[in-house]
Amino acid sequence: MRMSKKEEVIAKESQHYMQVFTREPLVIERGRGAIVSDIDGKDYIDCVAGIAVNNVGHCHPRVVNAIKVQAEKLIHTSNLYYTEIQALLAERMTKLTGLERCYLTNSGAESTESAMKLARRVTGKKGFISTKNAFHGRTMGSLSVTWKETIRQPFEPLIDDVTFVNYGDANAIAGAVTADTAAVIVEPIQGEGGVNVPPDDYLVAVRELCTERDIVLIADEVQTGFARTGKWFACEHANVVPDIMTLAKAMGGGFPVGAMMSRESCQFMPGDHGGTQSGTPLACAAALATIDVIESEDLVEQSRLKGEFLKKLLSDLESPDTVDIRGKGLMVGYELSRPVRSIVDYGRENGVLLNNISENVLRFVPPLVITKEQIETAITVIERAINLHPR
Numbered sequence: 001m002r003m004s005k006k007e008e009v010i011a012k013e014s015q016h017y018m019q020v021f022t023r024e025p026l027v028i029e030r031g032r033g034a035i036v037s038d039i040d041g042k043d044y045i046d047c048v049a050g051i052a053v054n055n056v057g058h059c060h061p062r063v064v065n066a067i068k069v070q071a072e073k074l075i076h077t078s079n080l081y082y083t084e085i086q087a088l089l090a091e092r093m094t095k096l097t098g099l100e101r102c103y104l105t106n107s108g109a110e111s112t113e114s115a116m117k118l119a120r121r122v123t124g125k126k127g128f129i130s131t132k133n134a135f136h137g138r139t140m141g142s143l144s145v146t147w148k149e150t151i152r153q154p155f156e157p158l159i160d161d162v163t164f165v166n167y168g169d170a171n172a173i174a175g176a177v178t179a180d181t182a183a184v185i186v187e188p189i190q191g192e193g194g195v196n197v198p199p200d201d202y203l204v205a206v207r208e209l210c211t212e213r214d215i216v217l218i219a220d221e222v223q224t225g226f227a228r229t230g231k232w233f234a235c236e237h238a239n240v241v242p243d244i245m246t247l248a249k250a251m252g253g254g255f256p257v258g259a260m261m262s263r264e265s266c267q268f269m270p271g272d273h274g275g276t277q278s279g280t281p282l283a284c285a286a287a288l289a290t291i292d293v294i295e296s297e298d299l300v301e302q303s304r305l306k307g308e309f310l311k312k313l314l315s316d317l318e319s320p321d322t323v324d325i326r327g328k329g330l331m332v333g334y335e336l337s338r339p340v341r342s343i344v345d346y347g348r349e350n351g352v353l354l355n356n357i358s359e360n361v362l363r364f365v366p367p368l369v370i371t372k373e374q375i376e377t378a379i380t381v382i383e384r385a386i387n388l389h390p391r
């Protein structure tokens, strides 16, 4: 029998691509706003957004245009020379974050790496304090401060001077500080760990502690940044300014680009760090356009309002299976008392892309341009899935 286009792609991938990803049986071909279409032309409401990446929606016309225009001018030139667009993006980023220095990267893990190196450089100390269930990336340095044993242990020895403490407990951090602690690295809301929201006073207390003990505070906003939680950056919920902020995911509207922002007092020396394609013109164009869209479409407020709406609909389900509904803005975790795999499968078969972040938790990180009607449709499908597949 002839294979379908979808089966052909999956067969080719299985044969040639490194088998590291557990993928859904779905071949995506295009996207617009909060809708993606598969290779057979079927549409899906996207509640995943490429894992909190497509905040401004798929193929936003302004981002597409900015990439097109820049691609015709200059795609890459290296950091041996200046480009105007890189300087413009750096200026924009410092204004947005309130941090004076910008270093551009190509991914979240690279932002973490940069931050860890910088913390060691400015303090002359070596140790890191991270949190249980933290995720900061999969390269050797960033993996060292990532919690999950199954992805960390096979690659040890990593940086061994890392202490993991309970998330949300500032006293636990205080108890773990030593004379050799360079930095505390923390997500304002844990993403991969399960959409975990800490107590309101947590970041304030961590900030005070770091200031008192002369420790660098690294806020990992790779997932929470760029309006995801109903603020430009999630640290703003607590009015806290970190010493270093790491960014990536949504920054380029889907184009890979990240940043490490830092205070003026927290800087590398010339030659300490670098990257051939870091802050390449095409990435800068995508990021500037993405920032423009977030501003002009007021996506910070949209994220807040639609997040409240989504949480209300989930609680209105009044499902006996509901354990917890948590999150801020359009970063929402829905924990059930049963495995959610069948809900994800049912969603995909019925036009809704969902992500289970662990066995019992669904994570909603849709494009911030998703409409209320699309949210309603998605929740209706989830309700049907819950009722169809009782535990």
Ligand SMILES: *Cc1c(COP(=O)(O)O)cnc(C)c1O
Residues within 6 Å of the ligand: 107, 108, 109, 110, 112, 135, 136, 137, 138, 187, 191, 192, 220, 221, 222, 223, 224, 248, 249
């Ligand atoms: C996704 C993520 C990273 C890693 O980003 P990559 O671009 O996948 O390397 C780091 N920190 C947090 C909080 C993330 O969510």
